Amino acid sequence: MSEKFDIGLGHNDYTLRKQGDSDFVSFWSDQAKNLHWFSTWHKTLDWRPPFAKWFVGGTINASYNALDVHQSAKSDKPAIFWEGENGDSKTYTYGDLFIEVQKFSNVLKSLGVTKGDRVTIYLPMVPELPIAMLACARIGAIHTVIFSGFSSASIKDRIEDSKSKIVITADGGYRRGKIVKLKEVIDDAIEGFDFVEHVVVLERTKNKISILPKDKLWKDLMKTISDSCDAEKLDSDHPLYILYTSGTTGKPKGVLHGTGGYLTHLYSTFKWAFDIKDSDVFFCTADIGWVTGHSYVVYAPLLHGATQVMYEGAPDFPDVSRMWNILEKYSASIFYTTPTALRMFMKFGDDVPNSFDLSSLRLLGSVGEPINPEVWKWYYKTIGKQKCPIIDTWWQTETGGMMISPLPGLETIPLKPGSATLPIPGVDISVVDEFGSDVPPNTKGYLIIKNPWPGMLLTLWEDDEKYKNVYWSKYPSCYYPGDYAMKDTDGYLWLLGRADDILKVAGHRIGTAELESCIVSDCDVAESAVCGIPDEIKGEAIIVFTVLKDGVTTDKNILEKNLTTKIRIDIGPIATPKQIYFVSKLPKTRSGKIMRRLLKSIASGEKIGDTSTLDDPSAVDEIQKIITKN
Ligand code: PRX
Numbered sequence: 132m133s134e135k136f137d138i139g140l141g142h143n144d145y146t147l148r149k150q151g152d153s154d155f156v157s158f159w160s161d162q163a164k165n166l167h168w169f170s171t172w173h174k175t176l177d178w179r180p181p182f183a184k185w186f187v188g189g190t191i192n193a194s195y196n197a198l199d200v201h202q203s204a205k206s207d208k209p210a211i212f213w214e215g216e217n218g219d220s221k222t223y224t225y226g227d228l229f230i231e232v233q234k235f236s237n238v239l240k241s242l243g244v245t246k247g248d249r250v251t252i253y254l255p256m257v258p259e260l261p262i263a264m265l266a267c268a269r270i271g272a273i274h275t276v277i278f279s280g281f282s283s284a285s286i287k288d289r290i291e292d293s294k295s296k297i298v299i300t301a302d303g304g305y306r307r308g309k310i311v312k313l314k315e316v317i318d319d320a321i322e323g324f325d326f327v328e329h330v331v332v333l334e335r336t337k338n339k340i341s342i343l344p345k346d347k348l349w350k351d352l353m354k355t356i357s358d359s360c361d362a363e364k365l366d367s368d369h370p371l372y373i374l375y376t377s378g379t380t381g382k383p384k385g386v387l388h389g390t391g392g393y394l395t396h397l398y399s400t401f402k403w404a405f406d407i408k409d410s411d412v413f414f415c416t417a418d419i420g421w422v423t424g425h426s427y428v429v430y431a432p433l434l435h436g437a438t439q440v441m442y443e444g445a446p447d448f449p450d451v452s453r454m455w456n457i458l459e460k461y462s463a464s465i466f467y468t469t470p471t472a473l474r475m476f477m478k479f480g481d482d483v484p485n486s487f488d489l490s491s492l493r494l495l496g497s498v499g500e501p502i503n504p505e506v507w508k509w510y511y512k513t514i515g516k517q518k519c520p521i522i523d524t525w526w527q528t529e530t531g532g533m534m535i536s537p538l539p540g541l542e543t544i545p546l547k548p549g550s551a552t553l554p555i556p557g558v559d560i561s562v563v564d565e566f567g568s569d570v571p572p573n574t575k576g577y578l579i580i581k582n583p584w585p586g587m588l589l590t591l592w593e594d595d596e597k598y599k600n601v602y603w604s605k606y607p608s609c610y611y612p613g614d615y616a617m618k619d620t621d622g623y624l625w626l627l628g629r630a631d632d633i634l635k636v637a638g639h640r641i642g643t644a645e646l647e648s649c650i651v652s653d654c655d656v657a658e659s660a661v662c663g664i665p666d667e668i669k670g671e672a673i674i675v676f677t678v679l680k681d682g683v684t685t686d687k688n689i690l691e692k693n694l695t696t697k698i699r700i701d702i703g704p705i706a707t708p709k710q711i712y713f714v715s716k717l718p719k720t721r722s723g724k725i726m727r728r729l730l731k732s733i734a735s736g737e738k739i740g741d742t743s744t745l746d747d748p749s750a751v752d753e754i755q756k757i758i759t760k761n
Contacts, residue, residue, distance in 0.1 A: 133504075133619070136511070136546040138520045141406070141539035148542065151556025158557045159185070159585050163395040166191065166434070167200050169364040172391075176583065181603035181610070182590065183583040184368050185392030192362035193371055193390055194269035197433035198232060199362060201225045209438045212412070212461050213258050216305040216444025223258055225436065228265070231258075231353075235266035236360040238352045242329050244297055246271030246363060249373065251295040253277045253286060253317055255304025256443040259333050259349065260419050261429045263299050268371055268390075271363040275373040275385075278420025279304050279311065283319035284701040285383075289375045290320060290327065292385055293592065297329050299349075303336035307445045314340045321345075367391030373592045374422055376528040377642035378601060379632045385592030386422075386528050394434060396532040396586030400555060401431035404522050404533055405465050405494055406540030412491070414440040414458060415467040421639070422528040423498055426586075427467060431532075446472055451479040455487040466514070467496035467522075469638040470506055474668045477509050484514055494539065496522040499638035500670045501626050507548035525551040525626050527612055528640070529602065531586025534558055535624050550623045558584050562618045567606045570618075577630055578616040579609040632727060634663040634671050639705045641673070643727065646708075649701045650675060653694060655683045660717050662731040664709075672709035674734045676717060676754065687713055710734075712757050718742070718750040734758060 151158040160175040163186055172189030201208070206226035213221045223231070244250060250272050254260040260276070267274040275293045277286055290298065300317045303310040314332055318341070321327045332340070333349040368389040375383040401407055413432050417423035432439045440461045446454050454476065458466060476484070495515050497507075502523050511521055525535040535551040535558075537544060544552060554560040561569055562576040570576035587610070591598040605611040615627035629635060632643040643661040650659040658678040663671035677694070691711045698706050718726045721744070732739045733754050742748045 133547045133549070136548070138539075138543075138546060141520070141537075141543035142541055143543055145542055148556040151558075155557035155559075155582055155584075159395060162399045163189075163391065163585070165398050166196050166391075166394055168391075172367060178583055180608050181599055182595075183392070183587060185389070185395070185585045186367040189367040189391050190364040191367055191391045191394065192269065192365055193394055193430060194232060194236075194265045195362035196394060197265055197430065198225065198229045201436040202229060205436045208436065210433060211258055211261070212438070212440045214440060214442045214457055214460075215257075216308070216442075216448060221258065228262065230358045231262045232265045232269060233360040234353050234356050234358045235262055236269040237356045237358075238331070239266055239270060239272060239297065240360070241352070241356065242297055242331075242347070244270065244272050246365075247370075248272045248297075249275055249293040249295040251275050251277060251286075251290050251293065251298045253279060253298065253300045253313060254333065255279050255301060255311070255313065255335060256418060256441060257301070257304075257333070257335055258441065259301075261433075264372075264419075264425075264429055265433075269360060269362050271365050271369060273370045273372055275375070276420055276425065277375070278418060278703075279313060280418075280420070280705055281703045282700050283316045285703060286316065286320040288382060289385075290324060292375075292382075293373055294326050296326065297331065298327055299331045299333070301333040301335040302340045303338045305336065305444050307448045310336045310338050312338065312340075318343060365390055368589060370589065372425065374425060374528055376422075377633055377640045377645055379642060379644055381642075381644045381648035383642075383645065384597065384601070385594075387589045387592050388531055388586075389589045392585035392587070393531050394430065396584065397426050397431040398434045400533040400536070401427065401435060403538035403540040403555065404524060404536045405467075405496070407432075407435050407437055407465075409436070411465055412438050412440060412461050412463045413465045413467070414442075414461070414463040415496075416442065416446065416454070416469070416472060417467070417498070422531075423467075426532050447475070451476075452483050452487070455484045455489065458489055458492065459487045462491040464491050465494045465496065466492060467498065469499040470497055470502040471500065471637040471669055473497070473502070473506050473510055474670075477506060477513075478668065481513050489514060489516070492519050494522060495519045496524060498524045498526070500635050501628060502549060504548035511548070520546060521548075523549075523551040525624070529588045529612070530584070531588065534580070534584070535560065535626070547623055550619070550625050552623050554624070558582070560624065562616045562624070563606065567609070572618055572620045575615055575617050575627055577605075578612055578614045578624075578626070579606050580612065581609050634661075634673060636663070636671050636673060636705065637669040641702075641706050645702065646673065646675070646698065646706060649698055650677060650694060652701075653697055655679055655685065655690060656694075657681075658717055660725045660727055660730055661708075662727050662734060664731060664735045666709070673706065674730070675708045675711040676730055677711060677713050678715065678717060679713060710761070712754070712761075714750070714754055714757060716747060716750045716753070718754070719746045720744060721746045730754070
């Protein structure tokens, strides 16, 4: 029996859950009325599995709902308290953001951007990043933000796939006191791309950059431009953004999100999960380059006219107290972070947070990976002083917003450390076996979602077939997220990690296929297999097994260094492996499939079962010997 925490801080409104469960279509229709629509919808849901259109006939604009709607009551209210890594800080009110966004919308128009065009944004965590996103949304352009830790090869693929007309970047960004030369990375990535017409460059670090013919400085473009730009009235399913994410194939998938449904999902979940109030100061540590930043740094808080803190840099720079320092400085009341960050903070010891006044906190959130009960309890006791509920939110890039979470803004339920509790109202979730039958309570199975929800992806960018195959083919008419889960006897859901070949390293999603295709493109490598093993801080760490081509005699240490560098250059530092092993063969089935799960068990030091189905069981002996030697 797992421990329960009756925190009792929530509301007691169970009517929404009842309505959501009995008729999710009319339920979401009611929720959508919280937003501003230029014209209302005539049909709430047009469901032609697996394609959903929400709020058909309705017209809306994300930027209008984030900014214009607050101008009469909140133009002087801080929207963003921005904290630079180097100690710079700046406050943007709702009025300031409104002006900057309208100006940048006009800049985009002056550069020839029109409705439906794609704009790639590769910026550090600076206010100009949400400004650029909201400007795209305002004129109906589709933004595609790329995490500023990705390398030029990864960016190249993404820009080529989206055929972005404009790229927005900065001279550099700060990371652990060093300057990351973002502009150089972009110059490399777009070489030969004639379809990229302009590169807009923001000066953040003032490091020297080369100015190329396509380049235009942000500050020059903004100097004399008009600060008035009406928001476009867009169809509810007009694409708001593409966000690339790792899948089980070599190339990242372009997850495409719409507008009306997505905003409805965000508005509702932000209100329910964080019980948001006008006086709150919300601090989400996610980088905007990932979906949490899109949904719960940019859109959801602004839809609510909330005040938030946005931090530019590393959580442990200049020292390990930085996060608590920021929380205290801005009197943050809601903190939303990842289990990886929490495990790191926990390792630094309780004295660090204990020397700050964190009494302003009232809610604590977690996202991105399973939170282990030990860390949950530490978060609850040491950071929340046993008065803040832990809001463990399960969702994905594809779901757009939270799908399983405690909802203190709606109802009070006991919390259990390690469980994300119940699905949000209107969402029907089961845990099933291979054949789609519900598994008994407390049994591990596959998570499935049985009805459409408003935040769901529209499709994969220009690849409807892949969208159908990846998410909707395993179980008829059900969405398959690729996660293992378990339901206990109270109906609480426990998320148990990925069931496919996707790793979660420090909360970042990395496909083993993406890594393997990078490694085998090295001229010394014949074959490679990648797996994840448990890691005390990052949740999972990357382990690489490599078979070299015949005749390669280079020293293994040099090869290891070269491969690590290659991965860091081709994908980015987040994909740096913990260990690279050189072996003479990989364990395969007789049909030639690499047994990654077996590699994972060996590398994690777990017991391995029957190896008789292997084509050559001696592969396992060799790997075991090599791992023991290390
Ligand atoms: O495996 C689940 C894990 O993160 C995956 C989605 O990753 P991504 O698209 O990068 O989005 C992360 C931020 C929403 C899921 O399939 N995951 C996310 N949240 C949780 C989680 N695993 C367990 N508990 C969570 N709260």
